[in-house]
Amino acid sequence: MERVILGFSGGIDSVTAARFLSERGLGVTALTLDTTGDVELVGRARAAAAEVGAEHVVRDVRDVFSTQIVDYFVLSYVAGRTPSPCVRCNPLIKWRYLIEEADRRGARFVATGHYFNIAERNGRFYVSRADDRTKDQSYYLWGLSQSVLSRALTPMGHAVKSEIKARFEDKRESMGLCFLQGRSCREFMERRYPAASRGGEIVDKQGRAVGRHDGIAFYTIGQKRGLDGVVGRPVVAIDAERNRLVVGDDADLYYETLEIGECNIVDEEEFLTADDIEVVIRGVGRNPEGRMRRAERIAGGYRILLGGAAWAPAAGQPVVFYRGDRVIGGGITTRFR
Numbered sequence: 033m034e035r036v037i038l039g040f041s042g043g044i045d046s047v048t049a050a051r052f053l054s055e056r057g058l059g060v061t062a063l064t065l066d067t068t069g070d071v072e073l074v075g076r077a078r079a080a081a082a083e084v085g086a087e088h089v090v091r092d093v094r095d096v097f098s099t100q101i102v103d104y105f106v107l108s109y110v111a112g113r114t115p116s117p118c119v120r121c122n123p124l125i126k127w128r129y130l131i132e133e134a135d136r137r138g139a140r141f142v143a144t145g146h147y148f149n150i151a152e153r154n155g156r157f158y159v160s161r162a163d164d165r166t167k168d169q170s171y172y173l174w175g176l177s178q179s180v181l182s183r184a185l186t187p188m189g190h191a192v193k194s195e196i197k198a199r200f201e202d203k204r205e206s207m208g209l210c211f212l213q214g215r216s217c218r219e220f221m222e223r224r225y226p227a228a229s230r231g232g233e234i235v236d237k238q239g240r241a242v243g244r245h246d247g248i249a250f251y252t253i254g255q256k257r258g259l260d261g262v263v264g265r266p267v268v269a270i271d272a273e274r275n276r277l278v279v280g281d282d283a284d285l286y287y288e289t290l291e292i293g294e295c296n297i298v299d300e301e302e303f304l305t306a307d308d309i310e311v312v313i314r315g316v317g318r319n320p321e322g323r324m325r326r327a328e329r330i331a332g333g334y335r336i337l338l339g340g341a342a343w344a345p346a347a348g349q350p351v352v353f354y355r356g357d358r359v360i361g362g363g364i365t366t367r368f369r
Contacts, residue, residue, distance in 0.1 A: 035059040036141040036185060037134045038086070039126055042077035045145030045188060048196050050084045052187040053143060060086040063133050065126065067097040068211050091129055100124050102211050106225050109249035112270035113348030114315060116172075117209060119362075123175040131180060141185050148173055149189035150181055151358050156298050157181035159359040160189075167193040171314055174352045174362030175296050218250055225249075232275035234262055237284070245277050254285055254317055254344030266344070285317075286341035292351050292363030293333035303327055303334075303353065303361055310354040311336065313365075317344030324353065333363055342368075 036053055040046045040062035050060050062081040066074055074090055081088035101121050108115035130142040147162035148170040157178055162168040176184070212220050221228045228250070234243035243261030245251065248270050250258070255267045259279065268280035297303045309324040322339030329335075336351065345351075345368045352362040 033057070033059040034141065035061060035137065035139040036143050037061050037063050037130050037137065037139050038142075039130055039144040040064050040077055040081060040086070040088070041073070041145070042080035043145070044196060044200055045147075046077075047080050047084055047145075048191065048199075049143060049145040049187040050081070050086050052191075053185065054084065054086075056187075058141070060084070061133070061137065061139070062086040062088045063130060064088065064090045065097075065129055066090055066092045067094060067101075067125070068213060069094055070213065089133065091133070093125060093129060097121075097125055097211075102224070105209075105211075106221050106228065106249070108348050109221065110225060110228055110272070112248055112272035114252045114346035115348045116315070116350050117211075118172050119175060119350045122173055123177065123180070127176055127180050127184075131183070134183070140183060142180070142183055143185040143187055145188055146173065146186075147188045147191065147193070149186050149357070150184060153358070154299070158298055161354075161357040161359075162188065163190045164192045170357075170359050171312060171350070171352050174350070174359050177296070178298075221249055222247075230275060232277075234259060234277045234279060237268070237278060237280050242279065248272060248275060248277060251277055252315075253346040282343075285344045287345055287368040288320075288338045288341045289369050290336045290338065290342070290345060290351060290365055291330060291333060291367040292336060293366045295333050295361060295363035297334075297353075297361035297363075299360065302355070304329075306355055306360075308355060309360065311338060311342075312352045312354060313342060313345055313349055315346065315349050317342060317346065317349070333366065 036058045038060050053060050064077040078088050101117050105115050105117045134142050146169045147167040149160040151158045151160040159170045159173045161170045229247040231246050233241045234245050236242050265279040267277050268284045269278035311320050311324050320338040320340045320342035325337040325339050327334050349365045353360050
């Protein structure tokens with residue numbers, strides 16, 4: 033029997049993925065990654081694996097998760113960036129250890145409960161949007177390598193979330209960042225890195241003090257709420273070096289050029305020449321309107337000229353490129369103008 037290693041939390045999606053894979057005649061090994069030492073979560077996953085008849089394996093990845101994901105998250109905010117830890121976790125933790133476990137056991141395939149599909153074109157593999165657009169998670173998977181995608185199955189690619197939930201009496205799902213474990217982001221960062229709450233000035237574009245902040249780590253570009261002494265004006269820049277926030281007007285937040293690094297582009301020729309590429313940025317800001325005008329190589333990445341201005345992009349945010357349903361690449365914002 034062909035075996036597949038399935039990333040398994042014991043939630044609705046991973047349980048359903050296990051059932052779909054079993055129905056295809058595959059032997060399922062459910063791999064739970066212990067990222068935070070949550071004994072209750074591991075216990076629930078073990079019980080859920082038993083219910084679906086899957087072999088269950090637990091791997092302790094707390095140390096590498098702490099340094100590669102949690103520290104990255106906290107220190108990015110402290111440095112004035114707006115990170116997306118799930119985008120980083122997928123290639124560096126989740127899918128990495130799925131492949132390692134598959135290799136260790138001689139399994140050909142790996143899978144998760146993510147809602148996405150895989151498309152093959154000209155011998156290359158692409159992450160592709162899920163059928164259920166309301167649940168589609170392709171945005172968070174642009175960093176997966178060709179070697180991973182060539183071995184990945186997508187049991188949830190054609191699933192409809194509302195129909196899946198209707199089959200479960202217990203409809204609890206994991207929400208938010210897993211490592212927060214019910215704590216607020218502020219509480220977590222203050223405990224992990226006390227210097228995050230070092231206060232400083234809020235200034236206008238002319239450098240005049242207009243208020244005080246309680247730690248730049250708790251703010252992002254475009255934010256208006258929680259600014260002491262400032263009403264209705266958004267953060268337009270975060271000056272980490274001088275520990276201050278700069279506020280301005282909404283009009284100051286529109287940018288038509290982005291620079292990105294840490295890129296994963298499937299086919300550079302397609303990326304540089306196609307004229308129908310959609311640019312997607314998720315977060316506080318709003319996606320640019322229209323298609324990408326042009327991409328050009330620069331040191332360490334690419335400069336992206338947008339077809340319409342993007343509102344409030346922030347350093348550290350992922351920028352993902354679609355051509356139709358296919359994800360043709362992505363990268364992390366480094367600069368914008």
